[in-house]
Amino acid sequence: MGCSVPTFLAIFGLLASKVYCDTCSSTEALGTINVTRPLSLAYIFEQTQYWSASCSALAPSCIIFPNSAAEVATIVKALANTTEKWAIKSGGHNPNNYFSSVEGGPLISMDKFDQVILDPATGIVDVGPGNRLDGIAAKLQGTGWTFVGGRIGNTGVGGLVLGGGLSYMSTQYGWAASSVLEYQLVLANGTIANVSATSHPDLFTTLRGGGNNFGIVTNYRLQAHHQGNVWGGNLLFLHSPSTDSKILKAVRDFTEYNEDEKAAVIVTAERANLNAVDSWILFLFYDGAAPPAGTFDNFTSIGPILNDCRERTYADLMAFSNWVIVKASIVDIGTETIPNPSSENFSKTIEALHAHWRNVSDTTLLVPGIVASIAWQPFQKRIAQQARARGPDLIDADDSIDRIIIEMNYSFLPLTEYDRMADTLEATYSGVRNRIVGWQADGTLPQGYLPLFANYGFYRQDYWGRLRPESRALAKRVTDEVDPEGLFRTRTGGFRP
Incomplete structure (x- = not known):
């Protein structure tokens, strides 16, 4: 028919x-x-x-x-x-x-799967993949519960959670995926499975960081967490060599020394056509009405030209964050992970990587509509500890070292520039990676496991090759079991084990 x-x-x-x-x-x-x-x-x-x-x-x-x-x-x-x-x-x-x-x-x-169904007694919430983070925050507003989601309100739930999901609250609760209790999953053979740590343990693990390789999720059953108002907003700085150095040093120091699990930062530099914009926008977050004195002094003492941090609802913070999305632009995103360097080697490493980004982004400033950005995001030992405490995932990060996740973006207008800008992004993250490997070889940076963060991964990057071999082997075995004909593996896009 x-x-x-x-x-x-x-x-x-x-x-x-x-x-x-x-x-x-x-x-x-x-x-x-x-x-x-x-x-x-x-x-x-x-x-x-x-x-x-x-x-x-x-x-x-x-x-x-x-x-x-x-x-x-x-x-x-x-x-x-x-x-x-x-x-x-x-x-x-x-x-x-x-x-x-x-x-x-x-x-x-999955737009119609917009359910957000909370049990107010337990904080267990069923969330559909058709939701965006700002929508969930709005629906939970006033309940006293919140979810471990990403940082930009317009982000969709499905890709975020299946990729792992880095959150302002990751130092408290691990990845966004760490809060999943059960997945409702449509498998490649058309059957519907409720996947938990007890019913399908291997499949459950692979869904935490494994992307869209194993089926179509129609519901995420999540453990929400108690929350009242939060404190957060943006700091704005103009670029100068001195300011750059101070901000980069502040994020290095915060990654090593911050002991307050409720505090989080994203440190972002942005450049636009012909340096019409050349600035820093910092995202500060505290899971409470106000941070204790001194929590963010390393950043605020540098002297931002704008500081709109204040107490607000989490729903307001999520909605407020959507200004970062540049509508009608083509976007390329890539990533790298670096061990947090010692204070003595800060200039040789982080400052050198930032200079590399500026040198490569210099070549893009005549591209129509260009916005080049780099974000430095602390990936502290505490995140790995909290993720592991909530069960295994494919990222399988350990707490042997502090790390920083680097996100590199190019946003631009002409579709004709797509291939050239893809090459530019590859030159950006490859330059970062090659320097890190060299510094690890000569002892400038510590050795350590450096997975790529899937949510920021560029299609040319080897996400699976940067995970532990055991994680990749598990994903491959589970994929062969649940998708033997290759409905997901060969006929739709994504990172494949």
Whole structure:
């Protein structure tokens, strides 16, 4: 039903038993699942809901909007009868083409899975992958509970949690994935499984940092945590060599010395066309109405030209953060991880890496609409400790060293610059990586396990190769078990073990 037999075959009676189906047509023919085609308003709007315009430029053959796990299972079974490329989309914040976007095949949008169902007695909350972080925060506002999510409100739940998820609250509770108690998962064979540490322990572990390799999540059962108002906002500084050095030293020192698990920072430098913008924007967060005196003095004492940090609701903080999204731009994001250097080797390492970023980003300042940025994000031992205390995950970070996660972004307008800017991003993160490896070899930096953070990974980076061999082997074995025909492995985008 809903499939067609080509006319010339019908006329000549050749291959009469062969029916050619596509998922869009066969799902549409059921009459029970919402299927939208190009030129429909719902299709057009959904295509605007990507962070990167390069993903929006890829045109799916249709966009399917299921609203139950059973409907997702029906779609998956239809996909299994085709050879189409396809994609699944939560919030569309991953800018890598084909990770949540597709050209010429069906796109499954999880937009209708927007449930946020809280048990106020236990703090256990069921969250659908159609939610964005600001939406969850708004729905939980006033309950006294919060979730361990990311830092930008417009971020979709699905990609964030499956990639691990770094949060302002990671030093208290580990990764966003560390708070998952159970996944409702549609497997490649169309069955629906409730996956927990006791029911499917290996699959449960691989879903914590393994991305979209194992099935389609239709519900995350999470442990929420008590929370009242928070304190946070931004500091703004203008670039100068002296200011750069002081800010970079402050983030190094904060990574080593901060003992307050409720405090978090993101330290970001940004440049725009012809240095019309050349500044620092720092994100400060404290899980409480006000930080204890001195918590952020290393940053505030440098003398920001703007400081809007104040007490606010968590929902307000999440909504406020969305200013960072540059609509209608193409976005490339890459990442690296560095051991936190000693104070003595700070200039040789962190300052040198920042100078490398400035040198490479110099070459982009004539690209229309360019915004080049680099973010320095503390990855303290405490995060690894808290994650491990909440069960195994594929990231499997240890607490032998403090680390810093570096995020490198290029946002720009012309699609014609896509390949050149991809090469530029690769030159940026490869230069960082090569320097780190060299400094570890000569003793400037400590040895240590340095995984790539999947949520910031560029499609050319070897995410799986940077995990522990045991994690990759586990993921490969589980993938072979749950997806033997390669529905996820070979027909949709993402990092593959």
